[in-house]
Amino acid sequence: MWRVIAMSEYTEIEKKWQNRWEKDRVFEADPDPTKPKFFLTVPYPYPNGALHIGHGRTYTVGDVIARYKRMQGFNVLYPIASHITGTPILGIVQRVKDKDEIALEQYRRDLRLYLDTEEEVEAQLQEFVDPWKTVNFFADAISMDFKALGYSIDWRRKFTTGDPIYTQFITWQYQKLNDLGYIQRGAHPLLFCPNCGNPVGEDDLLEGEYAKIKDFNAMKYGFEDGYLVAASLRPETTFGITNMWIHPTATYVWAKVNGEKWVVAEAAVEKLKLQAKEVEVIRSFPGSEIIGKRCRTIHHDREILILPAEFVDVTNATGVVYSVPGHAPWDYIALRDLWDSPSELEKYGISAEEVRNIDIILMIEVEGQGDFMTKDVVERLDVKSQKDVEKLEEATQEVYKVEFYEGTMKENCGQFAGRKVSDVKDDVIAWLREKNRADVFYEPDQRPVICKCGTDVQIAVLEGQWFLDYEGPGWKDRAWDALNSMRIVPELFRSLFESTFNWLAQRPCARKRGIGTPLPFDPEWIIEALSDSTIYMAFYTIAHHITSNELDPEQLTVEFFDYVYLGVGDEKKVSNDTGIDRKLLKTMREEFLHWYPNDQRHTAPSHISNHLSFAIFHHAAIFPKEHWIQCISLNEHVNLEGRKMSKSKGNVIPLVEIPQRYGADVYRTYAISAAEPASLMDFRERDVPSVRNRLRQFVDITGKYSSYEPRAYKGKDSPSPITKWVLSKVNSIIDFATGNMETFKLREYATQVTSEMIRVINQYMRRSEVPEDEHNHTMAYICEKWVRLMAPMTPHLSEESWLNLGGEGLVSFAPWPEADTDLIDPDIEMAQEVVSSTVRDIREIIKLLKDKTPNKAHVYVAPEWMYSAMHMIRKADVPLMVGEIMKLLMSQDEFKKHGKQIKSIVDRIAKENGLWEHSKSAEDEFTVLKDSAEHMSSELGLEVVVHSFENPDYDPQNKARFALPGRVSLYLE
């Protein structure tokens, strides 16, 4: 006898199977020549705190794939490790040492999830002054979480990126990259705190945490015996220059910059120094001193006036602005202000006449805009003066957007005339550089940016920075080759890879602090966290051999990895040189060859622009083509109750709580069924019970029929129509669910095997006309398939049900069900559709009849010739227009005699805008309805009589003539 399993028992079932899997080491995957292999990876977690349900989504999807592939007969390797490179772990250590109360409280919250008493929490917290104890604690915690969620991981292969053996591996990798010439050294700009003397990352900032670096063009205009250096984001507008702007009361300097004499704002001096310029201040002076003097344009070396402007911000870039009144609202307004109040000019010894004579130069034209767009916009927005900051910003944005994207350089732009502004910008910069008239000046793209120490953050150019040159010889081509031959699911993410590949250039790969591997050729630098995690999937293939044989890190030489990963070198010599047993070496080489390539890498799309692209590049650089990653699959992040999860806001559900709060299988089902991988999932606690209910029904139903022999009634068993129907449906579901798995439509898979399956089963179970034996054996047949369909998603409950059903071995390794196509019959499925639509129609009429309650429903099936007519239209593929269809049908004698009714069918088709589904023949439709009459009667609570059109023995209101294929006519009395 079956029984309802109480919720508390779920936890026990889950524990029981987890223990069994672990005890029997069933997911420890070793090379097996009898099976095809499948090597699946997900990124290793970062153990600096407890993981939450969001992380769980990715690992769960990975596990579902792993389990599905296993049932498909693959030898599946699904490993995991811990990533500890970089600064976050050290950050914890530092904050614990500093007794930072806010941070401590957050760590306590995480610790309480795993420890029972406050004493234990405090004791553990004190241990966190040691980075390794921190790492080990959370790495173990995460392992326990993963086990409690039923992940089918091979734990023997775990490691951390701080392990000496891993460090040896990364050393080898960077040696290889260096040999290839892909590592370079040079200057690179980054956010920098002058007070701390360090580069600053997001975590180090008090304000402006999303600031990026913006490059201004420092443009050198000839002035006296040096240059007046103006900063601009639109260097192409230098052809429209009319004058120069200087702030009259701010302090400027003459300074020697890399050997040249420059005039810039005093405030720019320190920035230039930070940006790796040699700066020596010659003298300071107030801006007013040079106002009224002249400097020279770059493109035609003509003299232009230096004028005063209050809007100049000397704290931004060089503090010198060149004026393009034709295309810059600020400049236009400033010039207009001077025209309007020439008295301002006198104190600088400039005549009003001189300023009035400045001709505004228009050098960009935009089709569909007036000649002087800047003026139009300024007037439309009604900008009154330089003080109208907001309106001027708006005008600047608008003019820039239109001119940059739609504008063309006019004939006064020298060699750039006639080209589109958006195309020409880079060329103008190159031209200026070549003439030694432009340099870069970096600024943050927003202000303020404040370091945690309270200092204003600047941009520094650090010399001697190491980077990976993704534009190195041949590298990108190989990477494109890899991407183009790789499967990306969902495919829509491919374009993100493509744009990343396009902009990927030089990327710093080492920094001076944090945990990690020292650069082999410059050990002061530590390889940073994203750069040491690109080909580590290869490390899984041998990690367990290294640890179980207790190899010394010293033994893992470049020669060793060359042999194991690249097959380079002689086994005997490598063995002699490293002291590693020959047989072991061979085993490792073979195991690598067995598992590689990585068949599928699964993670979140936010990794595309960095980690995943790097992984593709580094594989392309180091490994031969047959060892490149085969497929990347992605799933989006998780929101909680409509909001982004954030530890500081406190709205997170930790992974560790899932098994107790919901149950592992419930969570797994939720994570698969709430959203397709490509879309953001919203975890709403309110929806959890409905998932749990579906699983309970799964357990109840499979439990109820576990003692019957599965059997598919067919042919000479003469099953009832509804049994044929349910067998067809169930096999369709198998087909569909398998297809969904293959195409990574996991939500659709989940819907099929839970909701759709339950609905079908419920419909079947309500049919009392099925003989008991037939019903029980059919249900057993369904359950036996169903348990396996569910197994990747609900492994624990499926193991339990599988055991009850008497299945062979573990369901985790049972063969994935295949659809019995002989049992799939669309006509039978369609026929049942007609039955339910008939029931729906009768219900609707009953509702409309209101007070008059009918007790008998007469159902009339359409005549056979109508079915032939419908088939004919379908086959003919004529345009669905009244005339065309009429012509087609009336050409047949068979239909001519029904002219009037043909017209009404055709009208109907026109009105419906197409054909509709119906049974194959009148005979079929009649039989099915007749067989279901009893069922319909009990559903509707009235007697149902089915008549065929050919022989309607009772039709008082002459309704039969309205019947159409698939749409019976009704008469209720």
Added chain:
RNA sequence: GCGGAGGUUGCCAAGCCAGGUCAAAGGCGUAGGGUUCAGAUCCCUAUCACGUAGGUGUUCGCGAGUUCGAAUCUCGCCCUCCGCACCA
């Protein structure tokens, strides 16, 4: 700014690529009925509006267009979300 995704009936969310069978799947919520000692679960039914015969009307961000026909294709506009390099 650059690149990408998206706006669907109370909420969540399919459909859109391959236009017609779409008043538009499924879930949640709500209402009615059944099961139940009761409650929960579970099952059935309904859930845009109107309608005493299966019908009609108005919907898929807004506005145009293509088409016999548009949630689906094209163009423009508005809005939301995500990534953007030293951050793991």
